[in-house]
Amino acid sequence: MSNKGQILAVDDTPANLQVIGETLRNAGYTVATAIDGERALKRLQRYQPDLVLLDIQMPGIDGFETCRRLKAAPNTQHIPVIFITALSDTINKVKGLQIGGVDYITKPFDCAELLARIQVHINLKKAQLQLIQESKLSTLGELVAGIAHEVNNPINFIYGNLKHAAQYHQDMLHLLELYENQYPDPPQAITDWREQIDLAFLKKDYFALLESMKTGTERIKGIVVSLRSFSKLDESEWKTSDIHEDLNNTLTLLSYRLQANSYRERIKIDKNYGELPLIYCNPAQLNQVFMNLLVNALEAIDAKYWHEQDNVKDNLEPPQLIISTAIEMRNGEKFIGIHIQDNGVGIPEEIQPRIFEQFFTTKSTGxxxxxxxAIAHQIVTEKHGGAIACRSELGTGTEFIIFLPL
Ligand SMILES: Nc1ncnc2c1ncn2[C@@H]1O[C@H](COP(=O)(O)OP(=O)(O)OP(=O)(O)O)[C@@H](O)[C@H]1O
Ligand SMILES: [Mg+2]
Known part of the structure; x- marks a missing residue:
């Protein structure tokens, strides 16, 4: 199957549909057809092409009305519509463009012109996604790098001073011991105070307390390092990178979402990392892919546990993410395979073909x-020459596989 783009052609004359279909297929597009506006709209409920070619004069609702309804529905309004019609007067052309068509072609059409115009609009749509992706990436990257920088300094004060705090305390305890040895019988007020503060406990607990402050600040320092390498702002874009390090950094950033909560236990992470060479890639972009897939997986797990009743929950397997990597053969070539598997809600079979489409979501507005x-797909396939695939079973879970060329 070609990947030049998918087009839905709508025309009530079968002969026209046939000519258009043949022209487009020969040029490498995948084509679906509909013989009137109502059927086209129905089709669009389940299938989202990259572009719609729409006749205007049709029985039932005409092309203008079809376009109006398509542009009014949130899940189809972003699909570009090109009118293709025998109505050649300016009033109709203007009307078509006003209600949201991106272009207008009159019949009889010239095949080369039709193909050129279609390609322009498909390219425009791709460029739009790329712009959104890049602006999302750079704002996120800047934000993350900014926070990392701001947190880094104060945490270093604390971390650096903990060492001195321990040393000073040790020195004071030593002084206290000297006093105790030299003056074994202190006045009553001193004995009373020593009992009141439980000196033996205080001596021991003070070190435990410093130790836990050290562990806490070390954890924050780890998060700061992950944030910095996640944004990779201080590094050049394309470089050789360790995929496992990138995966681990992204997981560190998501660790707050793994914690147990009121409706499920802690999400377990199983890592089956294989031997991988460093690969030449854009790590900031790949981190974005890992982040998008992992967030989806966590959301799918949460959705499963959120809905289930307590008595059902006891029979569910514990929430789990399995992340595995290996060198794998695909169509006779070696790839790095990265598998991200969750045991969340799964994806219904009928929507599986649509999940990589832009703006396709089953989550509530907002x-x-x-x-x-869509972003993950673009980064993996177009930017890295790889592939991304999905296997899912409703109620059992989902696995995404990323293939990156070596
Ligand atoms: N691991 C998964 N388990 C179940 N469903 C999934 C999973 N990953 C994706 N989906 C389905 O695919 C749809 C599209 O995912 P996508 O990440 O593109 O958008 P989104 O998560 O809805 O929104 P966002 O733009 O915030 O990521 C989701 O709405 C969901 O229905
Ligand atoms: Mg998502």
Whole structure:
């Protein structure tokens, strides 16, 4: 199958549909057809092409009305529509463009012109996604690098001073011991105070307390390092990189979402990392891919546990993410395979073909933009020459596989 783009052609004359279909298929597009506006809209509920070619004069609702409805529905409004019609007067052309068409071609059409115009609009749509992706990436990158920088300094004061605090305390304890040895019978007020503060406990607990402060600051320092390498702002874009390090950094940033909560236990992470060479890639972009896939997986797990009743939950397997990597053969070539598998809600079979589409989401408005997988797809396939695939079973879980060329 070609990947030049998918087009839905709508025309009530079968002969026209046939000519258009043949022209487009020969040029490398995948084509679906509909013989009137209502059927086209119905089709669009389940299938999202890159572009719609729309006749205007049709029985039932005409092309203008079809376009109006398509532009009014949130899940189809971003699909570009080109009118293709025998109505050649300016009033109709203007009307078509006003209600949201991106172009207007009159019949009889010239094949080369039709193909050229279609390609322009498909390219425009791709460029739009790329712009969104780049602006999302750079704002996120800048934000993350900024926070990392701001947190880094104060945490270093604390970390650096903990060493001195321990040393000073040790010195004071030593002084206290000297006093105790030299003056074994102190006045009553001193004995009372020593009992009141439970000196023996205080001596021991003070070190435990410093130790836990040290562990805490070390954890924060780890997060700062992950944030910096996640944004990779201080490094050149394309370089050789360790995929495992990148995966681990992204997981560190998400660790707050793994914690146990009121409706499920802690999400377990299983890592089956194979032997991988360093690969030449754009780590900031790949981190974005890992982040998008991991967030989806966590959301799918949360969705599963959130809905289930307590008595059902006891029979569910514990929430789990499995991340595995290996060198794998694909179509006779060696690739790095990265598998991200969750045991969340799974994806219904009928929507699986649509998940990589831009703006396709099953999450409520405001929660999902439907761009996560579209961006991941673009980064993996177009930027890195790899591939991304998905296997899923409703109720059992989902596995995404990224293939990166060596
Ligand atoms: N691991 C998964 N398990 C179940 N469903 C998934 C999983 N990953 C993706 N999906 C489905 O694919 C849809 C599209 O995912 P995508 O990441 O592109 O958008 P989103 O998560 O809805 O929004 P966002 O732009 O915030 O990422 C999701 O709405 C969801 O229905
Ligand atoms: Mg997502």
């Amino acid at each position: 929660k999902g933009t439907g761009l996560g997988l």
